[in-house]
Amino acid sequence: MLTLDHIQYQVGENNTSKNIIEDISFSFLENTLYVITGQNGSGKSTLAKIIMGILPNTKGKIFLGKKDITKKSIQERVQLGLSFAFQQPVRFKGLTVKNLLDTASNHQYSIKELCEYLSMVGLCARDYIARPLDEKLSGGELKRIEIAMTLAQNKPIMIFDEPEAGIDLWSFDDLVKIFLMLKQQGKTIIIISHQEKILSIADQILVMQQGNIIAHGTPTEILPALSTSTKCIKLVEKGGNHGQN
Numbered sequence: 540m541l542t543l544d545h546i547q548y549q550v551g552e553n554n555t556s557k558n559i560i561e562d563i564s565f566s567f568l569e570n571t572l573y574v575i576t577g578q579n580g581s582g583k584s585t586l587a588k589i590i591m592g593i594l595p596n597t598k599g600k601i602f603l604g605k606k607d608i609t610k611k612s613i614q615e616r617v618q619l620g621l622s623f624a625f626q627q628p629v630r631f632k633g634l635t636v637k638n639l640l641d642t643a644s645n646h647q648y649s650i651k652e653l654c655e656y657l658s659m660v661g662l663c664a665r666d667y668i669a670r671p672l673d674e675k676l677s678g679g680e681l682k683r684i685e686i687a688m689t690l691a692q693n694k695p696i697m698i699f700d701e702p703e704a705g706i707d708l709w710s711f712d713d714l715v716k717i718f719l720m721l722k723q724q725g726k727t728i729i730i731i732s733h734q735e736k737i738l739s740i741a742d743q744i745l746v747m748q749q750g751n752i753i754a755h756g757t758p759t760e761i762l763p764a765l766s767t768s769t770k771c772i773k774l775v776e777k778g779g780n781h782g783q784n
C-alpha cells in the first residue's frame with residue numbers, strides 16, 4: 540500500500556509562495572487501477588513526481604507499507620518497487636532502446652523478451668531495438684518506448700502520466716488491455732489521464748483541482764458529475780472525507 544499523508548508542495552518565497560499541491564492524503568492499494576484526472580495545471584504531474592521523489596514535498600509523509608519513504612531518493616524508491624512513465628519522456632542521448640530497457644529494468648533481457656515488450660506497445664520491435672534515443676524518434680514513438688520500459692521494469696507500483704499523449708494512430712484498445720493485464724497481476728496502477736476509455740476501466744477515479752483531491756470514487760459515481768458543465772462545483776459540494784481511503 541502506498542500512502543500519502545498530508546502532502547503539500549509549495550513553491551516561491553514567503554509572500555509569493557504558492558501551493559501547487561495543497562493537502563493530499565490518500566492510500567493506493569494493490570490490485571487496483573486508479574485514474575487521476577482533473578484540469579490542466581491542477582497538480583497531477585507534480586503529485587506523480589512527488590511520489591517518485593523527483594520533486595520534494597514541503598509537508599507531509601509518504602509511506603510504502605509501514606516504511607516512511609519521504610526522504611528516499613528516486614533510485615531507492617525504484618528499488619522499493621515504484622516506477623514512473625513521464626508525461627514528456629526524456630531522450631537519453633547516447634543510449635539505444637535496448638540500453639534503456641536493460642538499464643531501467645536492471646536486467647539483461649533477451650532480444651525475444653525485448654521484442655515482446657515493444658510489440659505490446661505497438662512498435663514493430665526489431666526495427667527499434669538498436670535505435671538511438673535521439674531526436675529522430677517522434678514524440679509518440681518515445682512515449683511508447685517509455686511505456687515498454689515501465690513494463691520491463693515490472694514494479695509492483697506503476698505510475699503513467701498521460702500515457703495516451705502523442706499516440707494518435709495506435710489502437711487505444713491495446714493500451715487499455717495492457718492496463719487491465721497489469722491489474723490482474725496484482726499491481727497498483729496509477730494513471731493520469733483525461734481519456735474516457737481509460738477513466739471507464741478505473742476501479743477508482745481521483746479528481747484533482749487546484750492541488751487537492753476534490754473527489755474520488757468508482758466510474759459510476761464520478762463520471763456523471765464529470766460530464767456536466769458544472770462538474771467542479773458539483774464535486775466540491777459532494778465533499779465528504781475524500782482523499783482518505
Ligand SMILES: Nc1ncnc2c1ncn2[C@@H]1O[C@H](COP(=O)(O)OP(=O)(O)O)[C@@H](O)[C@H]1O
Nearest residue numbers: 550551559577578579580581582583584585586
Ligand atoms: N516550480 C514551479 N513554480 C511555479 N509554478 C509551478 C512550478 N511547478 C509547477 N507549477 C505550476 O503548478 C501547476 C500544476 O502543474 P502540473 O502538476 O504540471 O499540472 P497538471 O499535470 O495537472 O497539468 C501548474 O499551474 C504549473 O504551472
Ligand SMILES: [Mg+2]
Nearest residue numbers: 583584585626
Ligand atoms: Mg501533467
